[in-house]
Amino acid sequence: MNTPLRLCRAASLREGEAQGFDPQDTGQTTLFAVRYRGQIYLWRNRCPHLGTPMNWRHNAFLNGCGDKVVCFAHGALFEPDSGLCVQGACLGQALTPLAWDITKEGWLSVTETMDETGNTE
Numbered sequence: 001m002n003t004p005l006r007l008c009r010a011a012s013l014r015e016g017e018a019q020g021f022d023p024q025d026t027g028q029t030t031l032f033a034v035r036y037r038g039q040i041y042l043w044r045n046r047c048p049h050l051g052t053p054m055n056w057r058h059n060a061f062l063n064g065c066g067d068k069v070v071c072f073a074h075g076a077l078f079e080p081d082s083g084l085c086v087q088g089a090c091l092g093q094a095l096t097p098l099a100w101d102i103t104k105e106g107w108l109s110v111t112e113t114m115d116e117t118g119n120t121e
């Protein structure tokens with residue numbers, strides 16, 4: 001098992017918000033976390049359509065209602081909890097989930113890392 005990498009205080013991720021992270025200092029936002037209906041979900045920041053990042057600016061992953069993840073490139077919509085694309089170019093495909101944990105100190109941490117290609121290890 002990989003060493004967990006701290007992302008943020010779990011309590012700082014508020015309902016209907018998403019935050020992007022670069023825990024391996026790649027210079028790119030490689031993953032993002034969403035709090036949706038009280039639960040936290042952690043996704044790789046890569047659209048299943050063309051493999052591009054999902055966000056159009058820092059932490060801009062959700063639609064205006066905060067109930068769907070939006071891909072900036074072509075506007076595909078994804079369920080924040082299942083990661084399933086429900087509208088757009090990659091209908092039926094899904095975001096890639098990442099394993100996470102909350103430390104006893106309250107840090108949201110990713111427990112699997114990605115190599116330089118974005119594949120999980």
Ligand code: FES
Binds near residue numbers: 047048075089090
């Ligand atoms: S790259 Fe995401 S919908 Fe096309």
